[in-house]
Amino acid sequence: MKNYLIIFIGFLVLVSCDDFLTETPETQISVNQFYETPAHARSSVNALYRSGAGSWYNFSTSYWDGVDAMRSGYLSGLVEHPESRVGVQVVKDLSLTPVNLSQWLNSVWSGHYNSIARANLAITNIPGIEGLSEAETNRLLAEARFFRAYNYFNLVKNFGDVPLVMEPVEGLSGIFVPRDNAETVYQQIIADLEWARDNGGLSTVPFPMNNYRVTRGLVETILAEVYLQMAGFPVQGEESMYANAAAAARSVINSGEYELIQNGPTPEQSAYNVIRNSQVEREYIYDIEFNANISSNPYPSLVYPRSSRAPGVKYTDGYNAYLLTDEYINFFDPEMDLRIQNQQMFHHYYETEGGEQVEFGEHAPYLWHEDAAVFETGVGSNNLHALRYPLVLLIAAEAIARTEGVTSEAVGYLADVRDRAYWQTDRSVIVNQLSGLSEQEFVEEVWKERLRELALDFKVWDDVRRTRKYPTSSESNPGEVEFVDVIGATNQRGVPFQEKHLLYPISSDEIQRNPELTQNPGY
Incomplete structure (x- = not known):
């Protein structure tokens, strides 16, 4: 934690208040000197958009290493990487350890905690800055809380129990922090997201129409994802988690601000080619x-x-x-x-x-x-459309089915996504096929659609983690998917998955730096 404090006090990169992509190097200044003006407050929050979880979709070091978010796809064995770099290879063949993956693990861990440290400082210091209106203060605090939650969500999914640091670290006392259990971390994530939703006065329009700033719809989408993840493994929350996921997803749907892009008359004018080319659409919830x-x-x-x-x-x-x-x-x-x-x-x-x-x-x-x-x-x-409206519809379909049964509402949300893809099939046929399914059969149809629609959204291993089910297919029967227990299933290289593979190890370097840390089981 000392490293993160030093990094932030230096505040190596500040981002201008109007353009997150314009970097404005500053001389090193103390925290007390930095948080003096409204411009300081805006810059401190803007920096969160390009750090930690905000940089999850960027290349970690080079083309050869891919994007941080891609690693989970390699770990699943369902996605390949043509190069044999050590940091990628050990993930693909399930031989990853706290040592041979340490460079990447260090980068992810320190990057996320550095971003959390920045968010903590912003949350603590922004309320005392003169010249900020109450509305802008609350909006900036909501954005800082969102990114703190988003960083912790990435950490808890990938590492399980992690240290929960909620205050700025001052001096060297208390820098060695033990891991908090995953459920406690999730509860703090929810608290931050709910605060941002209820107190931030965030815009309701889609992200690209809000100058690429955090919106209410983005906060509620992540909140729906958090509840859905909590409902599954390892937390296995109560049924209320599904109900809460449904409520958050419904809030986005019922806002009327979001809609699926529709297909044109030819394949060249399909929704997917619009997504490829168009920068501003009501389908986009979070863009990089x-x-x-x-x-x-x-x-x-x-x-x-x-x-x-x-x-x-x-x-x-x-x-x-x-x-x-x-x-x-x-x-x-x-x-x-x-x-x-x-x-x-x-x-x-x-x-x-x-x-x-x-x-x-x-x-x-x-x-x-x-x-x-x-x-x-x-x-x-072009921007990367990291989170899109189909994700919300699929969360709603699954969560409603789990709590209310296979209702016409749940069927409709899943049919919306599938109908766009099966563009030459009448929607009524799709609805009829889904309506007669049992709860588990319907939920598995949602999982299948997540595999297809979110194939380039890097969600596959998150779903395996929470469901403990691994998707398999048959060359002789394409389009059909079966789900088997992930523990004991083999990846495409014939290596069986073990319980430990559902989480990354904590880098051996981090454990040496912080004696309060413990290693994930199996590593």
Whole structure:
């Protein structure tokens, strides 16, 4: 914790109040000197958007290591990475330890706690700053509380019990903090999110229409995710957790501010191609902001394999770092499901100028394909749509089914998502198929749709963790998914999952620095 305190007191990077992507280096100043003006308050909160959990979707160190959020996909065995870097390889073959993954573990742990330290300082000091209106004070505090909660949510999902630090660390006393149990951490996450929702005066419009600042809908979406995660393992909260998840999701739905993008008349005008190209839509709940001139989007570099590049691709170091395995591809029905067809969510061939189709043998993420970046500039500028409205509909469908049964409301939310993908199937057919299912059968249909619709949202291992069920498919029957117990199931390399793999180890470096820390079982 001393390291995090020193890092923050230096306040190495401050972000301007109008543009999170513009970095304004400052000389080192003390905390008391820094929190004096409204500009200081705004900068301290703006910095949270690009640190810790706010940087979870950025490349950790380089193209070769992928994005932090991708590691859970590699751990699931359902997503491949073509390179053999040690930090990726040990995750893919389940040989990760507190030592051989220490570099990445250190980066994640320190990055999140540094962001939490910043949030704690902002929450403590902003109320005393003169010149801020009450409304702006509450909004800034709500944003700081949101990011503190968001950081802890990432930590508790990935590491389980973690130290809960809620006050700024002053001096060297109390810097060694033991782990708090996961349920206590979750309760604090909920408290922060509820405070932000109830007291922040946050805008109700979607994130990109609010100048890419935290909105009420974003807070309630994360709150719904938190309750859904708590309802499952390891907390196994009461049924009320599902009811609370349903309530939070319904609040987003009933706000009337969000809607699914609809398909146009041709595949080229599909909703997925709108998502790929359009920056401002009512489907987007949380975007990671990029700008070609300041902080460019690296994702377009990942849309072709290195070994079979389309002619004219401008990236020299790009490759498909998030490669769906055959097992994952078979979760989709290739005939009915638009998402798996070429140049929708994914693509597997390109056409030359002469009209020749060149197969490259992989399903690469087409949702990240930015035409100008790939073929003209080599610099991406589109935002990453990290959380979208289908997530809310699927949370609502599952949570309602768990607490109220397979109601027409629950069926309708799941049908909304599936109907867009099965665009040549009448919606009434989908509704009829879902309406006659038992509770468990229906919930598993929701899990299947999460696998498909959220395939590029890095949710797969979160779902395995909370359900303790591992999805399997069959090449002879694509579109069908079976769920088996994850413990004892084998990944695509034939290595069986153990209980310990559901959490990451805590880095051996962190345990040496903080004698109060204990290691996760099995490591």
